[in-house]
Amino acid sequence: MNTTWTADEMMTIAAARTLQDGNTCFVGIGIPSTAAILAKSMQAPSLFLIYESGTVNTNPQKLPLSIGDGELANHALTVVGMPEIFNYWLQSGRIDVGFLGAAQIDRFANINTTFIGQTYDSPKVRLPGAGGATEIAASCKEVAIIIRQTTRTFVKQVDFVTSMGFGDGPGSREKNRLRGGGPSRVITDLGILEPDPKTLELTMTYLHPGVDISQAIENTGWELKVSPNLKTTKAPEQSELDKVRALVSTSDK
Amino acid sequence: MNTTWTADEMMTIAAARTLQDGNTCFVGIGIPSTAAILAKSMQAPSLFLIYESGTVNTNPQKLPLSIGDGELANHALTVVGMPEIFNYWLQSGRIDVGFLGAAQIDRFANINTTFIGQTYDSPKVRLPGAGGATEIAASCKEVAIIIRQTTRTFVKQVDFVTSMGFGDGPGSREKNRLRGGGPSRVITDLGILEPDPKTLELTMTYLHPGVDISQAIENTGWELKVSPNLKTTKAPEQSELDKVRALVSTSDK
Amino acid sequence: MIDATIELDGALKVSKFLELPQAIESYVKNGDVIAMEGFTHLIPFAAGHEIIRQKITDLTAVRLTPDLIYDQMIGAGCVKKLIFSWGGNPGVGSLHRFRDAYQNSWPNKIEIEEHTHAGLTNRYVAGASGIGFAVLKGYSGSDLVSHTQNVAEIKSPFSDEVITAVAAINPDVTILHAQQADKAGNVMMWGITGVAKEAVFAASKVIVTVEEVVEKFEPKFSSIIIPSNLIDAISVVPNGAWPSYASDFYERDNNQYIAWDDISKDRDRFTEWLNSEIYNKSSAGK
């Protein structure tokens, strides 16, 4: 079955399905953006997309190359300055879902987009840094994270907490005065993880069709918690695949 | 000579003359606004007028009825929100001249637009209050005040300091952390007062043609300081009178 | 007035387009903190009159410039506290109903909380930003500091600088008048917009009256668009800002401002006005 779609397609479709019509969604660039735009052609046509560049309620017809792509501005209801985006829209707690990618994630869904390996001053790999992510993770009512699941990305301890998920467990968000609810789901190429309601530790709750739990465990850098109630993601429908492929193909044009 | 123009015309013309071309001027409504608009038809065609309503570089063709008149918006280079006006334009110290009216003024050019008589909670006459005046007086590089000179307006002590001039003398503005230079001139129907460079007390430096110094002294509620170098304001030219009359007549239309 | 069942895009499941009486009844409650903004321009008079008509009381009424709209609401007994920064009849004189209420408790006692424009503007900014306070250089040297609330000094954590902090204001309801809505319930306004944007973001509920509904907005200088998801109710009320003005629709009816001085000076004349112009008229603009 796994031969009819790619793992990235499955991940993108699974992520898109989780977005509710009518919600406001603050979108990071890359796969989060693809999934959010895809959701608008699926179950959530009036998903209200905001990008940190200032584009408000944008309906891009093709994938933006960057967070400030003209495509986002040309199809927006309005474009506003960044103080308004960060202070009035995001910080005020008006955003339902923040949608982020990451280079590393830990069991409490803390995410790293700053550097990999060694130290901040002398990193092995320097990544772009925070951008909007720190405050998106802090302020949205909930946060969805899309990331491929490997031992390089799912690590025991992130090299740098760029954006806090649940810190070191219950109480951390409160202690850090984060207004939003924190990560509600992590969508990977293998399945979906959700925080345990009590411990807040990421727990595998869905596997994508054709994926075995051993794969998920092998590709996680900590002892992965698995839900006793583990389910299988619904396989992509042909219409979903058509839509994601049509969308992705726009970025080649 | 005093028969060819009114005292208000003389006051307005004298005030208009003091505005330098190219300066930015933050304008209060009423006579300050009339004088500033008049100045643009006289020596200061590119005087950059800002009103607290958000109109930036406005060139009204007739007298606005209020600070938010459509005339100001229709003839503005741009109209912006009030946070931008107060925080970015005014507070940042970008305005050359603030132009204010007042109900009462004292010898240190502190002005009152809040109430007259008795107490704040039970005033004899309640006035509109601060509006933009407090911060205009605080932040502009200099402040010009237009007010008719009588013992009711020129008082020993204002009933309420709405907007600080020089407080109780040298050092007050610094103590109150006011960034602007404070009042540089008070233009009245009798003449012009300027702060003494040392004591900062308002000193009569000009009398309008036909006005005797005894009139100024009689109409001042404190012992008026008079400059040893007292001069006479240049009489209005016919072209100035034509302009002020044409302008004032627009408000009747 | 167009039908409240105006057809919307499929996107909007529930119509936000309500008749004005229904909008006010649904979203304005006794005791609310209410902000009706519009700086000289686009003052939501029709909505204010509807509040009077519905005899809503105990409002904490916030507005930079109370203007005639709050003078009328105060005179009608809707207001228990006024938060403002410039309280006059612009270009005319005093607000007599406000003075009568404040000084003589007629028709009821009202409290006041007085600010500068910069200060009250920044209270809205903090409210819109979802933080407890904003910082500015303000009030300094003014006696106002000792006669108001929600203003304090704060020291910079980076230097010896001491500046002013003002507490956030978060109205239960903000009411605006605007030129246009589109069918999806977005609103566009242009010309002087004052603190409209901040008052919207600061509020829990937002009601907007508009001159008209259009298929599609056209670009305008100095325009702002308020997305429909920030708005709870839109009422189409042509002339809803009268006797103030709506840029590109109608000018200020200054005779009304001048006439108000006489009407409002006298309790009997005011009561007569209240009966004939508000209570005995149904909801509408001019």
Added chain:
Amino acid sequence: MIDATIELDGALKVSKFLELPQAIESYVKNGDVIAMEGFTHLIPFAAGHEIIRQKITDLTAVRLTPDLIYDQMIGAGCVKKLIFSWGGNPGVGSLHRFRDAYQNSWPNKIEIEEHTHAGLTNRYVAGASGIGFAVLKGYSGSDLVSHTQNVAEIKSPFSDEVITAVAAINPDVTILHAQQADKAGNVMMWGITGVAKEAVFAASKVIVTVEEVVEKFEPKFSSIIIPSNLIDAISVVPNGAWPSYASDFYERDNNQYIAWDDISKDRDRFTEWLNSEIYNKSSAGK
């Protein structure tokens, strides 16, 4: 390129319209704090290249997203400190010249000061507002707090709320690219404007390159106008934002962004690029 002696309205006594080399020479000095803004859109590349050509050094370079423009200036040795909040080649990968300078001090050692977008945005807001700091909810929970400067906690004077303060940033020079100027030297830009307005108000000097000069601005959605009295120099540089984009003029030349990855990975290839594309070319856009 149009003549720098373009005729202005009588209102403007001295022309602000300068050739780009003259604008940079007049207003950018070694050691300046410089902000070249434009969020993906309207990045002032031509001005950046001119700074390289004039071998200006020791700049503290502020920009939310350093992008190729600062990668090039860092590689060319113009920068001693980078203040930023997202340092990548958008949609492509890393900024190799920035990494080589920071990690290997080539061509010189650079310091960094790293923020979040919200934090750096509010540093500009404070700078624009003429106060020492701004307050926000920011950085909380991030390790960034212990690796940056100009960020602190501050307690509300009204409650127990503790929030974040960021110090104002006030560039010596802000440089922007915009679509249009009018003959009086006002500038209009539209589409994504990012922190352009704040960067202008925060700065001591402002240089703007524009695509064209028009008789009269036409209304556009989401447009801002920067009055001429905030601007020190305007240079007409068609394609001055290339290879980024200018809404309604040209699209982003993404091949250049992709090609930069290879060029910038290697010091020799970069040096070759620097010679052929910058030093041996005269000032211009694409």
